[in-house]
Amino acid sequence: MRKRIGIILVAIVSMTLIVGCSSNEDEVPVNNSTSNQVASIAANGSWRVTYYYDNDHEETSNYSGYSFNFDANGAVIAVSGNTTVTGTWSITDNSGSSSDDDGNSSSNDNDFNIFFASPPNFEELSDDWDIISVSNTKIELIDVSGGNGGTDYLTFEKN
Numbered sequence: 001m002r003k004r005i006g007i008i009l010v011a012i013v014s015m016t017l018i019v020g021c022s023s024n025e026d027e028v029p030v031n032n033s034t035s036n037q038v039a040s041i042a043a044n045g046s047w048r049v050t051y052y053y054d055n056d057h058e059e060t061s062n063y064s065g066y067s068f069n070f071d072a073n074g075a076v077i078a079v080s081g082n083t084t085v086t087g088t089w090s091i092t093d094n095s096g097s098s099s100d101d102d103g104n105s106s107s108n109d110n111d112f113n114i115f116f117a118s119p120p121n122f123e124e125l126s127d128d129w130d131i132i133s134v135s136n137t138k139i140e141l142i143d144v145s146g147g148n149g150g151t152d153y154l155t156f157e158k159n
Contacts, residue, residue: 035093055150087116
């Protein structure tokens, strides 16, 4: 009887480890990716802002309910109900330059560029963001201001 219980426990633990260790390829970070790979991921589907920290406080709620679409032609469209905000976006590969505007001299320095002319809360998203990480379901960005040294964070997650 003890031997049977032992075998059952080993089987349960083994199954738990196998299931727990399986991975979802959507969650595998695409770090060190090319600008074309990042652009392809961003242009595939609609996204929402799940975190926006501006210099000294969180402002995620400014984008609550908005769905962002980054189209392959460089337009970004944010829609919430009857409200539509349009802007532009691009990925810039700065790996060939010795440094970029934020002083980052990394050999892999793709910038996620966003520009909105209005309204004011969307203008705050306008920047050349450094990419922290990219996966098929999440894009994490950072910007360190050269002027006041403040740090902004922006995270998009796929809808």
